[in-house]
Amino acid sequence: MSTADHDSELDSDLAATVAPTATSYTARRLERPETEWQRVSPRYIVVDMISTLITGVIVTVGSLIPFWLGWEQGWMLGAGFAALFLIVLAVTPRRVRSIGYLLREDDLLFRRGIMFQRFVAVPYGRMQLVDISRGPIARAFGLGELKFVTAAASSGVLIPGLPLDTAEELRDHLVAVAETRRAGL
8 A cells, every 4th residue: 555545545534533523513503403493473574574665665766866857767776776675575584584593501592694694602691781672563563672782792683573572581581591690600
């Protein structure tokens, strides 16, 4: 057996040993089979679509101002914005279904996104503020959003579309757990 053959055999043995460990660790950390991701309310799809529709109408009408002022090709700007908002409306149900959270032993894991996915783990002991806010449309549907703030500015997490009673229970639970973790109990 040549040195090159021996080296490639060692490399394949090393890859076979390391790859499953790394893969199983990642799978164990993010996809816990014994627990299930908590999802936001399906009513949040309607809330998000109404908000997007209102924004879309305002932006599209505003983008038609050049057309009304005499620029003949100005209608294309309005048509482009209308098409963009129609695409956003079409993707909204899938995007909302991708939002979820998971309460783990030491932290809360939050995920969102279809194409650009975001996973954030917020340690309970680092939570400084847990806030519930409700806009007029969400309030009409009985929903609220839960916001967590930590010392790091980039770790702020917002879970939209939670039923109000769920949001309040989750807030109270997280505040209690965060207090015990900060106290070192």
